[in-house]
Amino acid sequence: MASALVIKNLKKTYGNGVHALKGVSLEVPEGDFFALLGPNGAGKTTIIGITAGLVNKTSGAVSVFEHDIDSEPEIAKAQIGLVGQEVNFNPFEKPLDIVVNQGGYYGIPRSIALPRAKKLLEDLGLGDKMNQNGLTLSGGMKRRLMIARALIHTPRFLILDEPTAGVDVELRRGMWDYLRKLTSEGLTILLTTHYLEEAEQLAKHVAIINKGSIVASGTMDEILAMHEDKGESKEGYRGGRLEEVFLKLTSEK
Amino acid sequence: MNGYRKWIAFYTMLRKDIVRIFRIWVQTFLPSVVTSVLYFSVFGTVLGSRIGTMQGVDYMTFVIPGLVMLAIVTSAYANSSFTFFQSKFFARSIDEMLVSPMPPWLIIAGFVSGGIIRGILVGTLVMIVSLFFTGLQLAIHNVLIIFGFAILTSLVFALAGLVNGVYAKSIDGINLVPTFVLTPLVYLGGIFYSVHNLPGWWQAITYANPLFYLINGFRYGFLGISDVSIATAVGILSVLIVALVGVNWYLIRTGLGLKQ
Numbered sequence: 001m002a003s004a005l006v007i008k009n010l011k012k013t014y015g016n017g018v019h020a021l022k023g024v025s026l027e028v029p030e031g032d033f034f035a036l037l038g039p040n041g042a043g044k045t046t047i048i049g050i051t052a053g054l055v056n057k058t059s060g061a062v063s064v065f066e067h068d069i070d071s072e073p074e075i076a077k078a079q080i081g082l083v084g085q086e087v088n089f090n091p092f093e094k095p096l097d098i099v100v101n102q103g104g105y106y107g108i109p110r111s112i113a114l115p116r117a118k119k120l121l122e123d124l125g126l127g128d129k130m131n132q133n134g135l136t137l138s139g140g141m142k143r144r145l146m147i148a149r150a151l152i153h154t155p156r157f158l159i160l161d162e163p164t165a166g167v168d169v170e171l172r173r174g175m176w177d178y179l180r181k182l183t184s185e186g187l188t189i190l191l192t193t194h195y196l197e198e199a200e201q202l203a204k205h206v207a208i209i210n211k212g213s214i215v216a217s218g219t220m221d222e223i224l225a226m227h228e229d230k231g232e233s234k235e236g237y238r239g240g241r242l243e244e245v246f247l248k249l250t251s252e253k
Numbered sequence: 254m255n256g257y258r259k260w261i262a263f264y265t266m267l268r269k270d271i272v273r274i275f276r277i278w279v280q281t282f283l284p285s286v287v288t289s290v291l292y293f294s295v296f297g298t299v300l301g302s303r304i305g306t307m308q309g310v311d312y313m314t315f316v317i318p319g320l321v322m323l324a325i326v327t328s329a330y331a332n333s334s335f336t337f338f339q340s341k342f343f344a345r346s347i348d349e350m351l352v353s354p355m356p357p358w359l360i361i362a363g364f365v366s367g368g369i370i371r372g373i374l375v376g377t378l379v380m381i382v383s384l385f386f387t388g389l390q391l392a393i394h395n396v397l398i399i400f401g402f403a404i405l406t407s408l409v410f411a412l413a414g415l416v417n418g419v420y421a422k423s424i425d426g427i428n429l430v431p432t433f434v435l436t437p438l439v440y441l442g443g444i445f446y447s448v449h450n451l452p453g454w455w456q457a458i459t460y461a462n463p464l465f466y467l468i469n470g471f472r473y474g475f476l477g478i479s480d481v482s483i484a485t486a487v488g489i490l491s492v493l494i495v496a497l498v499g500v501n502w503y504l505i506r507t508g509l510g511l512k513q
Contacts, residue, residue: 014513015513049512049513052352053351053352053512054348054351054352054512054513055512055513056507056508056512056513073354074254074354074356075354077352077353077354078254078354080352082348082352084348086345087344088344088345088346088348088349089344089346089349090340090343090344090346091344097269101265101269101349102349102353103265104261104262104264104265104266104268105262105265105266105349105350105353105355106258106262106353106354107254107255107257107258107259107261107262107354108258108261109261110265149349
């Protein structure tokens, strides 16, 4: 089975001198639900930005389903659906137009994109909002609209950069059920999130990044096995096993 | 992306922009029409009657091609510069295109085509308005030259506007170039006078202004008179088009001002 994403020795130094990525290598198997975890500023969004074509890399190689993003950018990009961290659509447009136009940018004729967009918006609970101004959508609705937009061209690889940030529990669960269904149909998902219990439940593979370097990667079971219960004090808040491993690997101490 | 898919992507960009242009017609069409009415009233009717003729034609007839060109230039420029800047700065909706498989030249073509269409539409409206000041008389010497210059000029200024939109880091950056570069070039490009009416040193400066050649070429299409040869004007347009396409392609391909 091919890999959905292969990253080799990826480096990124921003104009201000910050080394955001210091030689990251990563592989996301096809059909996987892969969690890329790390504290704020660790380099997660930079990896996603480079993969999707929004950030220029300094060096290294990235390929999507064996298509290099430098030598075959059109084929590589056609495989990817991106739900970015920030809301990035024109709020003065209608959700239906936003999704249909996105299909158009991928070369999907309006006659095909229109029914597909309606179905996606209905599936994501935006059926009654599709012809309203984007300004009227709540935060959770905007997130779901971005998921619909990312799926309009039926990508093989969906990248979700903190898609549930600021979304209430009920909506979040609905969102995950929907994405889990897509994974069962063969879609590969790369997820970044700060809700570690979500990642623990959903992901098959995990990579933890800290300060621009991967500090751990493997199957969820392998990562969880790094947790050692040393019979520490039960006082104060204790997170799940993944949270404990995460803190152990990324803590400043 | 095969040719058909590229066509669909281009059509999507163009359709979206045309819908926007018509939706906000008060901002896109009306200002140029109102400004033109003022110009025709003041320069054509009030002052024109005192000036008499310019290069052997009635002054009102002389200024019409230049004022139509002014509308084309400013509309084409404003459309691509503002549309691109808006999609880059407000809500980052330019990401929708950058993540898509559209190659850089297709993104450029989409933005620029919107500018050309708005330029031509506004130019046509201004020309229609001018008829009310000439007793519904419109001199036409060569219709192909008129259309050719209108399209090529809107292409040049839509491309220039796109460079501005890509580079601009604030809304001031969008307004600076039209105010301090474009407007002086247009006004000193011979809309209201023939270069032969100027003193020698000013004539020399005027010959260095690319707008002077475009306005004269366009005027030739209407009146059959020009201060410069049409071949020179077409040559200058061609050089500008090649140079601006190159700059835009480089900017979008490398992501300068767009990607981190």
